[in-house]
Amino acid sequence: MRIAVLGGGHGCYAAAAELSARGHEVWFWRRDAAAFEAIREQGGIEVRDHAGTRIVPVAHLESDLGAALAATELVIIPLPATAHEDLAKACAPHWRDGQVVFLPPGTLGSLLFVKAARAAGNQARVRFAETGTLPYLVRKHGPASIVVSVYATRLPTGVFPAADADEVIGLLQQAYPSVEPCGDILSGALMNAGPIIHPPLIMMNAGPLEHFDAWDIHNEGTQPSIRAVTNALDGERMAIREKLGYPAPHFPLADHYSKDGEEWMYGNSAHEKLTDSGDWREKIDLQTHRYMREDTAIGLALFVSAGRWAGQPMAVGEGLLALASAITGEDLYAAGRTFENLGLAGDSPADLQERLHHGF
Incomplete structure (x- = not known):
């Protein structure tokens, strides 16, 4: 091809x-x-x-x-x-x-x-x-x-x-x-893993990220309290999918961290392979890094807007987006890739389904 x-x-x-x-x-x-x-x-x-x-x-x-x-x-x-x-x-x-x-x-x-x-x-x-x-x-x-x-x-x-x-x-x-x-x-x-994994990791590791020359958020930065927030955020993502009528599998992020659960996008034990590589020990600038600019300002803003539109709000997602806006000094939702900015917010569910099925 x-x-x-x-x-x-x-x-x-x-x-x-x-x-x-x-x-x-x-x-x-x-x-x-x-x-x-x-x-x-x-x-x-x-x-x-x-x-x-x-x-x-x-x-x-x-x-x-x-x-x-x-x-x-x-x-x-x-x-x-x-x-x-x-x-x-x-x-x-x-x-x-x-x-x-x-x-x-x-x-x-x-x-x-x-x-x-x-x-x-x-x-x-x-x-x-x-x-x-x-x-x-x-x-x-x-x-x-x-x-x-x-x-x-x-x-x-x-x-x-x-x-x-x-x-x-x-x-x-x-x-x-x-x-x-x-x-x-x-x-x-709504399968995108980045807006679920990365916003909790960078916001809840903000101190060490700004203090150390390099920090591996996927290794020492992935602690039980942060995983709990990630799981809650992922639960909100899956609730939106269900509210919109999308069937399982929803690819829960917990399977990414599991050695023997349902096979996730990268297969079983992928998290261990990632951390063993050492390639994710890096300097993350909270103003400019793609985890903030792509996964939070674009990806998480989209998820939050989808939840608002569907009547399935994301309390954890909204909170993380508010923290990110405070860190960057910008209203990330207002500038994000939201339903409002994509011109979808005024659509009824039937209208949106028609657009997505047949095109614009």
């Missing part, structure tokens, strides 16, 4: 390498053409994982976005949600009928891409899909090297428009066999 991978983040490098290794023809795009020089010199991306170390060649290292999109049928965008708005505008003129765009995770970013395309006068029928996490726990260890601690084993994925779900899921599974259907993109967005 001809696949474009857009972006230069950890997950982008992992996607370009894994999909190339699976035999797909990959166009790996990023704005900074010079950043590819190390990959060219090395002959590919160095991958270190449970299978050892190897160099994976990538067919096309591309700095022309239009060329990458013109050549491909599936587009993978494993970027933080903070990048969606600018990238949506850049992609808007280039979409073609029949393309599928996969946002892992998406946080309803699909709607931004659709609106940007329509604003640019592009009426192409492009389908979007969103899942609950990156397909990898991965960190770059240099300009052409990555270490993958864990590969996703289950990727619950929602499709927009949902009427095309069977076709889109079938295409995605050629790239990611771990993809499994979970309905529409709001269902997919």
Whole structure:
């Protein structure tokens, strides 16, 4: 299959390498053409994982976005949600009928891409899909090297428009066999683990994060009291899903931490593999880090707004968002990717279901 991978983040490098290794023809795009020089010199991306170390060649290292999109049928965008708005505008003129765009995770970013395309006068029928996490726990260890601690084993994925779900899921599974259907993109967005894991971890570890040069919130930062808050927050997420009529499985986050529970997105014992890697011992700036800017200001704001709209409020979520707003000195809800800012707040449940099923 001809696949474009857009972006230069950890997950982008992992996607370009894994999909190339699976035999797909990959166009790996990023704005900074010079950043590819190390990959060219090395002959590919160095991958270190449970299978050892190897160099994976990538067919096309591309700095022309239009060329990458013109050549491909599936587009993978494993970027933080903070990048969606600018990238949506850049992609808007280039979409073609029949393309599928996969946002892992998406946080309803699909709607931004659709609106940007329509604003640019592009009426192409492009389908979007969103899942609950990156397909990898991965960190770059240099300009052409990555270490993958864990590969996703289950990727619950929602499709927009949902009427095309069977076709889109079938295409995605050629790239990611771990993809499994979970309905529409709001269902997919409400599977996002980041807004559940990271806001409690950064807010409740704010002292050590600001005191120490580096701190591993997933290791010494994950203590019983913080887990209790995370579980409560995740309970609120699942209550919203149930209120909106989305069926189980809801992928409770408790399974991520369990060695023998129901298989979660990264399989069993994933948390231990993550902490054993040591790759998440880092400096987290509470003003700028993606755990604040993506998972809290965008992701948690979306969850809170969905709860308000559905009549299933999130007391813990509201509290964490208020703390984050106090820390940053900003009203994160007002600026967030909320139902209000996406133009969904005025929809009735029937209207929203119609939009998500048939498109805009």
